[in-house]
Amino acid sequence: MGRSVLQQARGGSAAAFRELVEPHRGELHLHCYRMLGSLADAEDLVQETLLAAWRGLDGFAGRSSIRTWLYRIATNRCRNALRDASRRIPAEPVPPFAPPAPSRRAAVTWLQPYPDAALDRIVERAPDPAARYLSRETVELAFVTAVQQLPPRQAAVLLLCDVLDFGRTEVATMLDTTPNGVKGTLQRARASLAEHRETDVRDAVQGRVRPPAGGGDDAGAGDEWELARRFAVAFTADDIDGVLALLTDQAWLAMPPAPHEYHRATAIRAFLAASTRGRGGRRLRLVPTGANRQPAFGCYLDDRPGADDVPATFDGVLVLTPAAGRIGRITRFLDPSLAEPFELPVHR
Template structure:
């Protein structure tokens, strides 16, 4: 993320207020409705938090369900020394860390059948990242006090930021998100993670350095839905559907990146990206139909391929654009058609 982190949420460190305290007392007595009234205001932001940590919308939803079940079972031990929000984030973060340990034991990502050109960059580990529909993010990332804070919050769910975060060790990932994105105090984060404030400070320093190295400075993206964004998206749509690789390359930044999570291959620079498009994505006589949507605060498409000799387009995954000024700084390609229904697209 560029610039300063967003202003601290004043609810992050507050103690339990009188109305909430009454609900907590009722929940302790076994009142399920009171418990739901206590935790429901935090469900959506917990989902986004777990998505930042895990990179998967469905995995995040599963962890939120685990978190709320654990909170219900543990409500009797909640001593109100921290806010309900802080207590829930502690549970959710540790459930995410458990999930990440399980993910590290999964089999590596399958390689595609098609032959790819030699990549510019090869990640040491698969990039486990999926796009998130804007509809799940808008209520959370637009709460910041003022346009600068809202922009920073949107950056914190961008694919570029999340890809950088996914490259961090799990503990550093948690510290970076809790401190820089959610603005919890170092003492709170240390308590959540069972470590010391010095440990939090050291992990945060290392995480910031790693993320900064993976997020080169570039122009800001145009505002969502602005004339500037619509112009770039329209130009790209025309060029891609026409199979015009030269026109696409002319729209790219000098440090553009093309990635295909979870595959480790990446292509950096206009020449490498153009060669990939010409030899793989837009090869032969295949023509794409691009259905616009939005993911992670960015322009996105459902991809459909119309093979020669047929008029029926077949689903072919998703593509998300990262814009920088009037140009395209990254293309993120997802091959999994199962992602489409979450965006209201035909799979």
């Protein structure tokens, strides 16, 4: 960062300010997403962060990097949003059919998926080696969901220390506390995170979260997509037995923002059967995409029952969580607004 660029920005140059902050926008967006669990809320908070940075640039003393300063602003804005009682929580959708009684009601109904294409752009553009790693386990839905259930201060400390690798002294400055305070909060956050994560992914949070050697993509990605392909064939054919054969014994089905969750084969079968009847002959179509470094599909529902040339409308995103060679979780996000961030057409 040239000092002249900072001086120009302080002098009111919007172009110089963009040069300072734009390299960090993507990673700030991901950080806010991890904190808040929502793409829409993350975008709002990034905008708030950059506006606050623009207005407060004269107060930037240069004792830290611009990146660290922006993370301080973003983290504290997210903490304020999490404490805000008026934070928008999506309304529970009314299903077009009578669903069976759920196994449980989810606590985190605002969760949204994060497009892999956006994650790839963050890795490509990150200016700092410390910002380049995107460990798969720190963007998977299970991790993001667990973070949502931590108190805001614990979530902030965990993400800053264990995901972004800031030092305790840096984090203490960001959060107006002491290094010892950060240490104690981090210990509590790690313990709470392990409690909230599901059994089949809990081993990923023992100790510090670290990226696997060689980057975020693992060698089993091809096998996972073959599993996803078999799922898509069965799912779009309404072959419920075929779907169930691909699931683990402890599999879950979830549908944010609906709170209904279904556990194990009997409950999942009952929901899939009711859903199939509720579509009234309209066919589901799946278009491959990627979300949170997991196999995913854009979901399209035929506008009316008919032949193959019937138009279909985007209905949300379906994300699969592989576990031990099978599928441990199906998360179907019932959110038509996801077409834009996933760069999918609304109609096809």
